[in-house]
Amino acid sequence: MKIVVLGAGQLARMMSLAGAPLDLNVVAYDVRSARMVHPLTQEVFPWDLAQAIEKADVITAEFEHIPDPVLEACSPSGKFCPGTTAIKTGGDRRLEKTLLDKLAIPCAPYQLITAQEHLNQGINQLGLPLVIKTCQAGYDGKGQWRLTADSDRDQLWSQMQAFLASGSVDTPRTIIAEKMIPFQREVSVIGARDRSGKVAIYPVTENHHTNGVLTLSIAKKEAKKEAVDIQAQAEAAFFKLTSAMDYVGVLAIEFFDVQGKLMVNEIAPRVHNSGHWTQQGTLCSQFENHLRAVAGLPLGTTRMLGPSAMVNVLGETFIPTGVLMTPGVTSHWYGKACRPGRKMGHINIVAENEKALGEKLIAIAQYLPEESYPGVARHGQYLVEGV
Known part of the structure; x- marks a missing residue:
């Protein structure tokens, strides 16, 4: 099956890697250059967008800021998931707020x-x-x-x-x-919905930002009453939004946690940075589940293998190899030209329990300068102390 992804960045790259074992052939449309490329090799294919749409079995997207002419070209094919409405809603906060208000989902x-x-x-x-x-x-x-x-x-x-x-x-x-909401923390939920309305939702992830950019995500394997309630609120919002948009694919929702009550900050109609931990932390990653959903395949399990974390690599020319000395640590590199603050790769960590996850974060922090990887050691210590 051939899947065309609108956008040729790291998310299309990771979709391609996830799709290969399922015999799903992913090609990417670079909306800036208007070229069809292989998302891993960057090989240029001799097709224009119209030809790619004709060849595709399914069309999807790796980001929401897609030019209207591209959406208008893809929509009539009936192959585009999650669909023009979802992409435009995720790319325009005005439309997003209107939808949240209509569904009575709390937001600022x-x-x-x-x-x-x-x-x-x-x-x-x-x-x-x-x-x-x-x-x-x-x-x-x-x-x-x-x-x-x-x-x-x-x-x-x-x-x-x-x-x-x-x-x-x-x-x-x-x-x-x-x-401005006086929230205690920022969390997100990521889930997939297939064409029949079945869903598979991952555990809520706690996110930490620096200057507005995600630097660290932590997915705990908790059974505490408070965590169960937060998960239930997040899933309720997911069900409402995906049902209203007849959504197919992976949707991410970012929330403010305000004393145990969730308020939506943003929605993202695509695979999401805060879900990268699922590559090693679950048997079926967000990338694989997105492709399964849009390709009409059964959704995979979202059960965690253990508490997990993801560390973003921002504006660095390499991932220190020393981090791989710690068991359960995997590096992912995007192969992009380096710019200050640019997402160049990420590091995934999975452990058998939260204390062990904290210890692993502390261990890899010795190779990661605090100025480039803020909070890794600190949040590792919080996990060790059970905070």
Whole structure:
């Protein structure tokens, strides 16, 4: 079976690796160069998008910011999963909030902004501080501001105007101001839904960010009442969202945990960075389950093999080989040109219990400079201490 992935980055690469044992042949459409490439070798295929759509059995996506002409070309084929509505919703916070409101899924109070009076209205109704985000084109902390003092209002507005002015009649730009939520932690849930509506959901993952970019994800194998309740809330949101969109594939939902109550921060209609631990931490990774779902194959198990963690490699030219001296540690490299802050690879760790996972994080931290890999040793110590 031939599967075309819109996007030719590391997620398409990992889908290709997961698909090969299932005889699923993944090719990628690079939306920037408009070329069809092999996601591992980067070999260029002599097809344009129309030819690729014709050859494909299934079309899917590795990211949500796909140009409208590409979506419009793929949609009539009936081969595109999870579908145009899901991709556009995940790529536009305005549409995302509208859907969350419609389904009565808790999220941060907000104000849409297309003019300065809307910013003023948001300040008056929501109060300060505010988190202000671009509705389109934002990711990994980009396209975001913090407004903590009213004296910064005018200066911030001048920056926001540039983004709004970059839009057009066909592609308007919008900004959203959200009330800053005093959350205890950030978590995510990832699950797959097949064409018949069956689902397979992974355990909730705790995520740690630095400057808006994910640096560490930890998936605990907990049976505590609090963890069971958090999992139930996350799964309820997953069921509502995927049912409403008739979703097929993997969906990720990011939440704020506010004293045991979950509020949606963002949704991602694709495989997700916080789910990379599933490559070694489960028998069937998020990448394999996504391909199984869109290809019409039975979904695989999401049962954990043990507590797991994922460490992002950001802006580094290599993964230190010393980390592989610790049992249960695996490195993944994306083969990309290095830039500061760019996701270059990741490290997966799996252990028999949470204490052992913490010990392994502490062990690999000796090879990972704190400035480049913030919090690895600290969160390892928390796990050892049972915090």
